Amino acid sequence: MSALHPVARLPDEWRAALDAEGERPFRASQIFAWIHQRGVMDPAGMTNLPLALREKLAAAGLAEPARVVEAHRAADGTRKLILEMTDGARIECVLIRMTRLGDGEDADVAAADDDGEDDDEPRSTAPKTRVTLCISTQFGCAMGCSFCASGRAGLVRGLSAAEIVAQVLVARRHLDSDERLRNLVFMGMGEPLHHYDETARALRLLTHPEGGGMSPRRITVSTVGLVPGIERLGRDFGGKIGLALSLHAPDDATRERIVPMNRSYPVAALMKALRAYPLPARRRITIEYTLIDGVNDSLAHAARLAALLAGLRVKVNLIPMNPIDDSPLRAASRAQVSAFREALADRGLSCFVRARRGDDVSAACGQLAFKGEEPVQLRSARSRPAPEG
Ligand code: SAH
Numbered sequence: 001m002s003a004l005h006p007v008a009r010l011p012d013e014w015r016a017a018l019d020a021e022g023e024r025p026f027r028a029s030q031i032f033a034w035i036h037q038r039g040v041m042d043p044a045g046m047t048n049l050p051l052a053l054r055e056k057l058a059a060a061g062l063a064e065p066a067r068v069v070e071a072h073r074a075a076d077g078t079r080k081l082i083l084e085m086t087d088g089a090r091i092e093c094v095l096i097r098m099t100r101l102g103d104g105e106d107a108d109v110a111a112a113d114d115d116g117e118d119d120d121e122p123r124s125t126a127p128k129t130r131v132t133l134c135i136s137t138q139f140g141c142a143m144g145c146s147f148c149a150s151g152r153a154g155l156v157r158g159l160s161a162a163e164i165v166a167q168v169l170v171a172r173r174h175l176d177s178d179e180r181l182r183n184l185v186f187m188g189m190g191e192p193l194h195h196y197d198e199t200a201r202a203l204r205l206l207t208h209p210e211g212g213g214m215s216p217r218r219i220t221v222s223t224v225g226l227v228p229g230i231e232r233l234g235r236d237f238g239g240k241i242g243l244a245l246s247l248h249a250p251d252d253a254t255r256e257r258i259v260p261m262n263r264s265y266p267v268a269a270l271m272k273a274l275r276a277y278p279l280p281a282r283r284r285i286t287i288e289y290t291l292i293d294g295v296n297d298s299l300a301h302a303a304r305l306a307a308l309l310a311g312l313r314v315k316v317n318l319i320p321m322n323p324i325d326d327s328p329l330r331a332a333s334r335a336q337v338s339a340f341r342e343a344l345a346d347r348g349l350s351c352f353v354r355a356r357r358g359d360d361v362s363a364a365c366g367q368l369a370f371k372g373e374e375p376v377q378l379r380s381a382r383s384r385p386a387p388e389g
Helices: 011-020 026-036 051-059 161-172 196-207 227-237 252-258 267-276 299-309 334-346
Strands: 066-073 079-085 090-097 129-134 138-140 155-158 179-186 219-223 242-246 285-291 314-320 350-354
Touching: 011 026, 026 161, 066 161, 079 161, 090 161, 129 161, 161 179, 161 196, 196 219, 196 227, 219 227, 219 285, 227 242, 227 267, 242 267, 285 334, 299 314, 299 334, 314 334, 334 350
Parallel strands: 129 179, 179 219, 219 242, 242 285, 285 314, 314 350
Antiparallel strands: 066 079, 079 090, 090 129, 138 155
């Protein structure tokens, strides 16, 4: 069968692979549904397949690409799962329960996307708590933003599409009975658009109607602002995938201090890319803005940000900086965060403060890293250089 990890195959690719083995084509849909609808990656559990085919699938390497080695639950219900890949790479993903907080504050990283559109939930059942899952695309990160723990050790490797999707399939099993997975955000470790091909394949797998069939509008890809990647994402998915831009500053001088990538793609280029993103009607782009004390949190910054974003269909997500080890950078004060938010709101911008979630288990934004340990030595068999996106 093909070199692609079986979990990363789309239905047509399964058909081709099975055809080459003399298997019936309808088996492709059955296998794809087992994996992506029901989260069953062990062929032994695929009970409607003939035993010989199950054995063939196991021999061809169909197995879970990731297993949960630790699960932490924070006081606020946020769960951090540590997954180990078959080469020993460990990545974290975070399940965030959505709860409405006070005025202008939002616990859910994707809740600002909640535009009141109809839910797919059956009306007869008791409403379930919506959960947002935050997943990673790389082990480490090459972007080197000064306030983020994920890039401290650089990029170790990109995750395969199978490993990206496995985070969703495995995390689903960790939902409480009163919860359902509603939103998916690519805001964990790594820069998804620096790892475009595997990220795009993961998006195709996750949204495929024969699999989990997640609605693309419930998925948000967050980027430091790699302009060619934004263009590709817009083109390849018709603008249907939600886009979040980690802007963090309204001008190049401020942004260069904290986001090295700004030298390649300065603020004006980012704004041009946002304007060109083929956003569907009634959708907005999320602007992420981590507030760092004395760096980007003044009222002058807020005024410049409002002017920069005027006329764009955006909502602003303010994130008080979460502390990271060995960094002189500090969170903006509560008062400064509210003043900043009000300054934006007064200028007509839709604006949310992202409540800090899960920080007692180091699961908050920017805290996903090789916590408390050296980056593990990967078993060499399957480690490979990250494809450039
Ligand atoms: N590379 C992507 C996605 C990963 S980061 C990106 O840059 O968007 C997800 C979000 O968390 C980004 O907006 C990032 O800037 C923010 N973030 C990183 N470190 C943080 C910290 N210490 N405190 C608050 N937010 C942080």
